[in-house]
Amino acid sequence: MAKIKKAYECSNCGHTQPLWAGKCPECGQWGTLTEVTLTKSKAKTKQIIDDKSAKKLKSIKINESQRLRSDYEEFDRAVGGGLVKDSVTILTARPGAGKSTLLLQLSKSYADKGLKVLYVSGEESESQIKSRADRIMESLPENVWILSTNSMDVAVNEIKNIDPHIVFLDSIQTFSLAEFDNKAGSPTQTIEVANKAVDIAKDEFKKRAVIMIGHMTKANEMAGLRTLEHLVDTVLILDGESDEDLRVLTSTKNRFGRTGEIGLFSMDEDGLVEISNPSEYFITSRDNAIEGSAISVTKEGSRLLEVEIESLVSKSFLPYPQRIGDSLRKDDLNTLISILQERAGLNLFDYNVIIKTTGGLKLSEPSVNLAIMMSIASSYLKKSIDDKTVFIAEVGLTGELKKVPQIKHRIKELERLGYKKCYVARNSINESDFKDIKVRQISNIKEVINDCLK
Numbered sequence: 001m002a003k004i005k006k007a008y009e010c011s012n013c014g015h016t017q018p019l020w021a022g023k024c025p026e027c028g029q030w031g032t033l034t035e036v037t038l039t040k041s042k043a044k045t046k047q048i049i050d051d052k053s054a055k056k057l058k059s060i061k062i063n064e065s066q067r068l069r070s071d072y073e074e075f076d077r078a079v080g081g082g083l084v085k086d087s088v089t090i091l092t093a094r095p096g097a098g099k100s101t102l103l104l105q106l107s108k109s110y111a112d113k114g115l116k117v118l119y120v121s122g123e124e125s126e127s128q129i130k131s132r133a134d135r136i137m138e139s140l141p142e143n144v145w146i147l148s149t150n151s152m153d154v155a156v157n158e159i160k161n162i163d164p165h166i167v168f169l170d171s172i173q174t175f176s177l178a179e180f181d182n183k184a185g186s187p188t189q190t191i192e193v194a195n196k197a198v199d200i201a202k203d204e205f206k207k208r209a210v211i212m213i214g215h216m217t218k219a220n221e222m223a224g225l226r227t228l229e230h231l232v233d234t235v236l237i238l239d240g241e242s243d244e245d246l247r248v249l250t251s252t253k254n255r256f257g258r259t260g261e262i263g264l265f266s267m268d269e270d271g272l273v274e275i276s277n278p279s280e281y282f283i284t285s286r287d288n289a290i291e292g293s294a295i296s297v298t299k300e301g302s303r304l305l306e307v308e309i310e311s312l313v314s315k316s317f318l319p320y321p322q323r324i325g326d327s328l329r330k331d332d333l334n335t336l337i338s339i340l341q342e343r344a345g346l347n348l349f350d351y352n353v354i355i356k357t358t359g360g361l362k363l364s365e366p367s368v369n370l371a372i373m374m375s376i377a378s379s380y381l382k383k384s385i386d387d388k389t390v391f392i393a394e395v396g397l398t399g400e401l402k403k404v405p406q407i408k409h410r411i412k413e414l415e416r417l418g419y420k421k422c423y424v425a426r427n428s429i430n431e432s433d434f435k436d437i438k439v440r441q442i443s444n445i446k447e448v449i450n451d452c453l454k
Contacts, residue, residue, distance in 0.1 A: 118166070234251060296390060
């Protein structure tokens with residue numbers, strides 16, 4: 001017979017102990033221990049339920065999973081070419097980034113293709129979801145079902161009744177299973193609900209695609225245990241500031257495709273709109289060149305994106321000059337400024353330096369280092385850079401330019417877009433491979449400044 005006893009579980013880390021305490025001894029959080037009921041049963045005798053034998057790697061056949069494509073190429077690009085039919089995906093973002101809006105738009109897209117979609121929400125009522133649908137959709141689809149509940153058991157029953165091809169769970173931290181006494185959002189409930197979602201997607205009789213929304217912490221990390229990321233097939237992050245239009249959908253894990261792929265969206269009153277032409281969005285069209293602006297090419301996944309860096313260098317009247325870069329880590333910005341001071345001779349000790357990217361794109365690849373530094377130098381020297389000139393190189397602490405991956409592919413793309421000059425590291429490329437763009441191969445940052453601005 002099963003034994004029942006009381007215990008106390010931490011809602012933050014899942015630690016369990018027999019006595020209550022104000023502070024969890026495992027994670028150090030205060031006020032997180034809550035009373036739970038534990039049931040102990042006698043251990044069952046272990047049995048071998050499947051007599052499987054190992055197979056040679058060469059003899060194993062691959063079962064290709066079917067891809068479900070939507071009307072949003074940017075979303076399909078991020079997930080690797082379309083949603084896999086028997087996959088589990090988790091989507092996380094800051095509050096207000098547009099997670100629910102994206103899922104609702106996808107619901108209509110898949111429904112218009114004849115697929116059944118079940119949208120289960122644990123945060124909003126049916127009327128709230130209907131109001132958003134009326135705002136972002138021209139016409140309401142026939143094959144979309146809405147269910148508002150916090151019970152995963154109810155959701156499972158409706159999945160059996162409706163038999164949908166795609167299931168959306170918004171959000172995973174709000175659902176609970178009746179067989180567990182823990183509160184919704186606790187580590188136990190979250191993992192068990194996720195396991196149930198995996199079982200639904202991988203059912204051998206009816207494979208379904210499941211997308212779950214996950215909360216994000218203040219540290220811009222997915223809330224909950226890391227186990228959640230290991231359970232799912234794909235992890236998507238929708239990044240974007242609430243006061244900006246740009247939304248970047250990034251794949252940080254994908255068992256069915258390349259990681260690091262991105263999809264670009266713009267948030268407006270009608271929902272998320274695809275950015276099909278990044279050049280128009282991230283590059284400012286000007287009649288004349290202006291000081292403080294430089295262009296580079298960054299690689300996100302398999303995608304090449306032009307990026308415009310703008311800088312403002314001004315005299316500081318405070319003891320400590322400001323270094324502001326929303327698109328770049330502050331430590332990286334300070335490093336580049338130090339290189340300009342020591343290796344290029346630019347006296348920036350008492351100058352404020354502010355940088356940003358057109359469109360709000362985050363800078364993470366080292367290939368944009370040269371463009372950032374040239375943008376700062378242009379603003380400091382009050383000399384403009386031709387808007388058909390591009391800078392692609394990493395800059396070391398010695399001031400030397402370093403080669404970047406796939407440089408030929410990047411320059412070919414620039415040549416196709418009509419750019420006329422490109423600065424790269426020495427010995428990076430064979431200049432004879434290009435006809436319509438002049439490639440300047442230079443060894444250090446000081447030479448680039450002298451060649452371009454003086």
